[in-house]
Amino acid sequence: MAMEALFSVCSNSLFSANQNHKNITLSPFLTSDSLPLSSQLKLQTGVYLKLHDFPPLVVSRKKVLKCISSHERQETSSDEGESLKNGVRRKNLAVFVSGGGSNFRAIHEAILSGEVHGRFLVLVTNKHDCGGARYARENGIPVIIYPSTKNEPEGLSSNDLVAALNTYKIDFILLAGYLKLIPSELIQAYPNSILNIHPSLLPAFGGKGYYGQKVHKAVIASGARYSGPTIHFVDENYDTGRILAQRIVPVLVNDTAEELAARVLRQEHKMYAEVAAAICEERVIWREDGVPIIRNKANPQHYS
Ligand SMILES: Nc1nc2c(c(=O)[nH]1)N[C@@H](CN(C=O)c1ccc(C(=O)N[C@@H](CCC(=O)O)C(=O)O)cc1)CN2
Numbered sequence: 001m002a003m004e005a006l007f008s009v010c011s012n013s014l015f016s017a018n019q020n021h022k023n024i025t026l027s028p029f030l031t032s033d034s035l036p037l038s039s040q041l042k043l044q045t046g047v048y049l050k051l052h053d054f055p056p057l058v059v060s061r062k063k064v065l066k067c068i069s070s071h072e073r074q075e076t077s078s079d080e081g082e083s084l085k086n087g088v089r090r091k092n093l094a095v096f097v098s099g100g101g102s103n104f105r106a107i108h109e110a111i112l113s114g115e116v117h118g119r120f121l122v123l124v125t126n127k128h129d130c131g132g133a134r135y136a137r138e139n140g141i142p143v144i145i146y147p148s149t150k151n152e153p154e155g156l157s158s159n160d161l162v163a164a165l166n167t168y169k170i171d172f173i174l175l176a177g178y179l180k181l182i183p184s185e186l187i188q189a190y191p192n193s194i195l196n197i198h199p200s201l202l203p204a205f206g207g208k209g210y211y212g213q214k215v216h217k218a219v220i221a222s223g224a225r226y227s228g229p230t231i232h233f234v235d236e237n238y239d240t241g242r243i244l245a246q247r248i249v250p251v252l253v254n255d256t257a258e259e260l261a262a263r264v265l266r267q268e269h270k271m272y273a274e275v276a277a278a279i280c281e282e283r284v285i286w287r288e289d290g291v292p293i294i295r296n297k298a299n300p301q302h303y304s
């Protein structure tokens with residue numbers, strides 16, 4: 001089994017960006033090495049940022065780039081009594097499926113085991129009788145049909161879907177085998193908060209028409225020696241959003257599409273649970289070039 005996932009890329013370069021600090025500029029370019037764990041950062045505006053037990057940061061002349069440590073977050077956590085883990089609130093999740101829902105089930109099992117600090121409050125599907133919807137009903141998770149079609153006349157419109165998700169106070173939306181285009185209304189309502197898993201190493205073998213076995217057949221036909229799942233943030237087009245995580249598996253010379261699909265799917269389940277844990281613990285940060293990266297849980301000095 002270990003052979004299947006050859007490696008997952010890891011880097012200890014440290015970047016982060018806080019979009020709220022737009023007009024703050026800093027004189028020296030400090031690297032994380034030069035910054036003691038607890039220090040003060042004097043800004044040209046004369047404002048001091050109190051930094052304590054602080055994951056390393058990289059600052060540049062243009063803007064403050066910083067992670068907020070979970071300790072700091074504790075001071076800002078909202079309502080009393082919310083289930084906090086290391087000062088971080090449990091996140092409300094929605095999942096979108098169209099088929100069997102094995103990724104959904106893998107993440108749900110990780111929630112039940114305590115690995116993921118979140119909870120599924122609603123499932124959205126375009127097929128009311130798919131396996132994912134059946135699993136949701138068996139586990140007391142409400143099911144919403146989207147979009148409205150001839151075959152699913154009780155489906156919601158895009159605006160009604162946004163309104164429905166707002167009532168659940170959803171923090172993140174996870175697409176897991178959902179085969180319809182997510183509308184711009186939802187993307188605008190949940191900026192940088194919608195993730196998708198795709199069964200190839202994007203940007204290769206993605207886009208309209210690339211789903212399910214079609215992806216694996218294209219990979220095999222191309223002669224590619226490696227494949228693997230990608231998790232990315234969702235934008236208006238199929239599979240073009242910012243990549244957050246990937247895993248690599250070998251493509252064997254006599255692989256059928258079904259054999260490759262099964263090898264990739266096993267890595268999908270592991271990777272999506274890890275990524276769900278990271279977003280629920282607020283360990284995803286944004287590099288200054290807009291690339292999202294995950295801070296390692298065991299070693300906050302490492303990112304991937
Ligand atoms: N706005 C976005 N919506 C969706 C994305 C996305 O990245 N941005 N990802 C897809 C998931 N996906 C690949 O990961 C994907 C799903 C479906 C298709 C596709 O070609 N669908 C067919 C219809 C298939 C059907 O109805 O059975 C089509 O649109 O003609 C491509 C990629 C989820 N949504």
Ligand SMILES: NCC(=O)N[C@@H]1O[C@H](COP(=O)([O-])[O-])[C@@H](O)[C@H]1O
Binds near residue numbers: 097098100102211
């Ligand atoms: N382009 C989208 C796409 O092909 N998604 C793929 O559909 C499968 C869903 O399986 P699941 O329903 O058992 O999670 C997964 O392999 C996922 O990567």
